[in-house]
Amino acid sequence: MPRLIFFCGHAGTGKTTLAHRLIGPLMQATGEPFCLLDKDTLYGRYSAAAMAAITGDPNDRDSPAYLENLRDPEYQGLLDTARENLALGISVLVVGPLSREVKAHQLHDPAWLKVPAGTVVHIVWVHLPENEAHDRIVRRGNPNDAYKLAHWDAYRTRRFMPAPAEYPELTYFDNLAPDDAGTQALLHALAA
Incomplete structure (x- = not known):
């Protein structure tokens, strides 16, 4: 059964770095092939070209124009690529x-995800204080962060911290000062 592991969280929390750190140990611990799909x-590069055409700013990755035109198709393509790998028996880390x-x-909804039956899904919420x-x-x-930084007050209204009682499907990872024990505990949870 392939695994689909999401590394989610707001900008700057270290999702990509954590996924890079864990992919090798996950392959070793599970004996399974994995691929990493980072949005x-x-x-x-595609988004840079598209936003240059739409707004004249190739680094615009958070404006209303980006959110309305590119955000959802990017995520749909990301999940389509994950599904294709899962159907081939390759586990996937999605960042x-x-x-x-x-x-x-x-x-956490199999009907929404549309992944092959038997796929094991983990969702890691990587968080840091704002x-x-x-x-x-x-x-x-x-x-690519320029728009977000220039409009931080607007961006921060979209930041949220999912409460564990309301989001029991999430595995929380505090990336403020991760130690080896915390990283190993996460690895074991994902490899189980």
């Missing part, structure tokens, strides 16, 4: 905020 890697989908409990996530975004200096 920014899959769609970054992307997916906050709307988490909020609506869609990633101020630390903001500081990390500033430090990484990615031009």
Whole structure:
């Protein structure tokens, strides 16, 4: 049974770094092949070209124009690619905020996901305090974050922290100061 593991959370929380850190150990622990699908890697260049045509700004990745025109097709393509790999028996790590989908409990809904029967699904919510996530975004200096940083007050209204009682399907990972024990515990939970 292949695994579908989501690394979700808001910008700057370290989703990609965590997925990169765990993919090798997951393959070793499970003996299964995995692929990593990062939304920014899959769609970054396309989105840059599309947003340059739509708004004149190739680094615009958070404006209303982006959210209305590209956000949902990017996520649909990301999930289509995951499904294709799962159908081939390849487990998948998906990296992307997916906050709307988490909020609506869609990633835990087999009918919505449309993944092959028997797929084991894990959803990791990677979180940081807002101020630390903001500081990390500033430090990484990615031009794609410019719109978000310039409009932080609007962006922050979309940030939320899912309460464990309301989102029991999530595995929470505090990425503020992850230690080896916490990372190993997450690895064991995902490999079980």
